[in-house]
Amino acid sequence: MKKLNLVIVLIGLVTIAVKSNANATISGSKTTLIDSAKKVLVDPVCKMKVKAGASKTTVYNKVIYNFCSESCKQKFVAEPTKYVKK
Numbered sequence: 001m002k003k004l005n006l007v008i009v010l011i012g013l014v015t016i017a018v019k020s021n022a023n024a025t026i027s028g029s030k031t032t033l034i035d036s037a038k039k040v041l042v043d044p045v046c047k048m049k050v051k052a053g054a055s056k057t058t059v060y061n062k063v064i065y066n067f068c069s070e071s072c073k074q075k076f077v078a079e080p081t082k083y084v085k086k
Contacts, residue, residue, distance in 0.1 A: 044083040045072040060084065 043050050048068045055066040056073040060080045067073040076083050 041066065043068045043072050045075050048072075 041049055041052060043055075044065055044067075046068060050066045050068045052066060055068065056070055057064050057066050058073055058077055059065075060076075061084070065076060067076065
């Protein structure tokens, strides 16, 4: 039982370490993504406010867009130019 608890804790620590060392790049390029959540916390499809950490995301033109639900994300992915401000 103690070994199982230790394994679970170690897996959690490794997961946290991996996430904190993640690099926001596309295809290994040196281009850094712009996180739209820092500027606007609004779903571009339905205009609903979303929380940055608890939302669905996708990248379009090196910008991360946040969505309230998977259905809004899929609508955006199908026609991103319809929802992106010009």
